[in-house]
Amino acid sequence: MLKSLPFLLFLLTSVELSATEFETQIQLEEYQTHSIPIADGSQWQFQSRYELPITLDAVESYAKHQQLEIKIEERSFNQSSGGGGCGHSPACIIVLPFYLLDMLTADTVMLDQVSFYHQGEWQIDMFYSRPHGQLVRIKSATISMLSSPLLQQTIIGANQQAMVQLSQQLIAQLPKLQTTEDLSLFKKELSGMSYPVQNFPLQRTQRLMALELMSQSSLSEAQFMTLASGWCNLPKYYPTLGGPEYSPLNLLVYSSPLTQGENASYLLDCVKTADVFSVEQQASIDRLVGLQEQALTQLGHFISAEWWDDSVKQYFLEYLPMTSHRQMTTLNPLLGIYHGWWIENTISEADYITLVKDYPEKSAPLREQLKVTNPHVLQARMTLVEEGILSPLPLLEELTVAGVAIDSQLAQRLAKLYWQDHYAIERFAILPRQDKDIQKQAYILGLLAPLPESLRQALPAESGSFDARPAWDIAILNTQNPELEISLQQRPRLGDLTPSTPQRVSTRVDEHGSPTYAGLIWYALSFHPELYKQIGQRRLEALEEEQQDSWLEKGRSLWEQLPRPL
Numbered sequence: 001m002l003k004s005l006p007f008l009l010f011l012l013t014s015v016e017l018s019a020t021e022f023e024t025q026i027q028l029e030e031y032q033t034h035s036i037p038i039a040d041g042s043q044w045q046f047q048s049r050y051e052l053p054i055t056l057d058a059v060e061s062y063a064k065h066q067q068l069e070i071k072i073e074e075r076s077f078n079q080s081s082g083g084g085g086c087g088h089s090p091a092c093i094i095v096l097p098f099y100l101l102d103m104l105t106a107d108t109v110m111l112d113q114v115s116f117y118h119q120g121e122w123q124i125d126m127f128y129s130r131p132h133g134q135l136v137r138i139k140s141a142t143i144s145m146l147s148s149p150l151l152q153q154t155i156i157g158a159n160q161q162a163m164v165q166l167s168q169q170l171i172a173q174l175p176k177l178q179t180t181e182d183l184s185l186f187k188k189e190l191s192g193m194s195y196p197v198q199n200f201p202l203q204r205t206q207r208l209m210a211l212e213l214m215s216q217s218s219l220s221e222a223q224f225m226t227l228a229s230g231w232c233n234l235p236k237y238y239p240t241l242g243g244p245e246y247s248p249l250n251l252l253v254y255s256s257p258l259t260q261g262e263n264a265s266y267l268l269d270c271v272k273t274a275d276v277f278s279v280e281q282q283a284s285i286d287r288l289v290g291l292q293e294q295a296l297t298q299l300g301h302f303i304s305a306e307w308w309d310d311s312v313k314q315y316f317l318e319y320l321p322m323t324s325h326r327q328m329t330t331l332n333p334l335l336g337i338y339h340g341w342w343i344e345n346t347i348s349e350a351d352y353i354t355l356v357k358d359y360p361e362k363s364a365p366l367r368e369q370l371k372v373t374n375p376h377v378l379q380a381r382m383t384l385v386e387e388g389i390l391s392p393l394p395l396l397e398e399l400t401v402a403g404v405a406i407d408s409q410l411a412q413r414l415a416k417l418y419w420q421d422h423y424a425i426e427r428f429a430i431l432p433r434q435d436k437d438i439q440k441q442a443y444i445l446g447l448l449a450p451l452p453e454s455l456r457q458a459l460p461a462e463s464g465s466f467d468a469r470p471a472w473d474i475a476i477l478n479t480q481n482p483e484l485e486i487s488l489q490q491r492p493r494l495g496d497l498t499p500s501t502p503q504r505v506s507t508r509v510d511e512h513g514s515p516t517y518a519g520l521i522w523y524a525l526s527f528h529p530e531l532y533k534q535i536g537q538r539r540l541e542a543l544e545e546e547q548q549d550s551w552l553e554k555g556r557s558l559w560e561q562l563p564r565p566l
């Protein structure tokens with residue numbers, strides 16, 4: 001048998017031919033049809049305008065007839081990459097994927113490559129399946145090979161008319177295709193007919209065929225999207241495809257199968273650049289935007305809050321303006337809040353509180369954009385902190401960075417927060433205990449200390465715990481306990497502080513919750529630079545004196561332990 005030979009060479013005498021001349025010589029006036037059995041028992045149809053061997057068994061007699069030499073070798077091909085380094089070169093016209101049904105699922109396949117030569121000059125390569133020995137690929141200077149697994153048909157030397165006929169047959173099969181795999185293969189085959197060559201006439205014809213099918217058949221949503229996706233993708237690569245009869249706007253009037261918001265978004269993206277819509281097209285757009293709105297109310301459908309937030313933003317800024325009414329059709333409270341923000345650029349205190357209490361996860365991306373410079377946002381966040389729903393530190397940090405003006409009402413609310421406990425002491429196995437209320441108090445002192453004295457004197461003051469009251473008296477009331485300086489000398493100090501560094505105040509506490517460092521008090525003193533400097537200097541002097549006394553005491557003790565002379 002021919003394919004069992006590792007190498008077979010026939011030498012015949014004739015006039016030398018180029019590859020192009022050889023292909024012209026074997027070209028037929030009309031297509032010839034051949035049918036061969038395939039693995040599932042059905043027939044695969046070949047239509048060829050060239051005299052070529054369709055099976056490996058026919059190679060030897062064909063070579064003798066054409067006075068050619070042949071070389072046969074085994075080759076492996078990877079379907080995902082095309083194999084053989086062939087790519088899309090004009091000298092290597094290959095149609096993917098393999099058309100044989102039992103080869104469609106294989107990642108790598110083995111083929112018999114037959115190379116034809118005339119007097120030692122290469123003419124054409126043909127590839128045959130193993131073990132079936134059926135033609136699956138052609139490497140040629142000019143001959144194209146177009147295959148459709150769905151139609152079980154291959155055309156060798158396909159001209160424009162043949163590709164139009166194949167497109168028509170393929171599109172007619174769409175209503176019969178139900179599975180995702182078949183629909184994906186349909187889209188690949190239809191678009192592959194004009195790739196990599198930009199065949200605009202074929203694309204326009206396919207569009208008209210698609211519209212005719214839509215007008216005559218009841219397509220499912222998946223079938224409609226298979227046609228629409230191919231249609232909508234084309235303008236990205238081929239912006240000019242002809243007149244209005246080829247426009248994707250024509251899809252709108254046939255979009256009734258669509259029920260899912262994401263498919264509605266896809267089609268709207270396809271047509272949103274149009275300036276004018278007909279009455280019928282506008283009605284379809286209104287319905288599609290309504291589908292989007294309904295989909296946005298199904299919060300569980302969106303895997304992440306960011307995805308939902310982006311979809312809502314796009315809905316209000318891009319899709320809703322496309323409607324004739326420009327109004328929402330549902331009374332969803334969450335979408336109503338987003339409508340106020342994206343359309344009117346407003347949000348109320350009550351709306352913000354609703355976002356936090358009822359939609360904490362989905363509203364997180366939007367709330368990150370809403371800053372305390374907005375008075376409604378500030379009031380809402382203060383209320384939520386007072387109710388214990390939000391932590392105070394993020395709010396205080398943002399107030400400090402933004403430089404928000406503190407009025408008397410806000411000052412009163414901040415003063416009350418100062419005296420309250422919002423954080424439990426954090427206990428760790430190895431690291432020191434932490435009490436973030438100390439840092440919270442430092443931020444509040446930083447916000448209130450610059451206020452006029454008359455306003456500070458009217459703020460509510462309590463006894464507080466540990467360092468809270470002494471720090472308040474120094475920063476807010478401008479008073480201090482005479483014994484404070486002695487107390488500071490007896491406690492460790494951690495670095496220098498200034499009014500602009502509340503974040504550096506230590507939160508470390510002991511097992512009783514008492515601050516390890518007097519950072520809050522030193523921070524309060526920083527609002528009185530001279531006093532801060534004086535007390536700091538006297539503390540250093542006291543520590544040095546204490547250290548000297550300690551050395552004298554140690555020296556005296558050692559002297560007393562020395563042996564006395566008899």
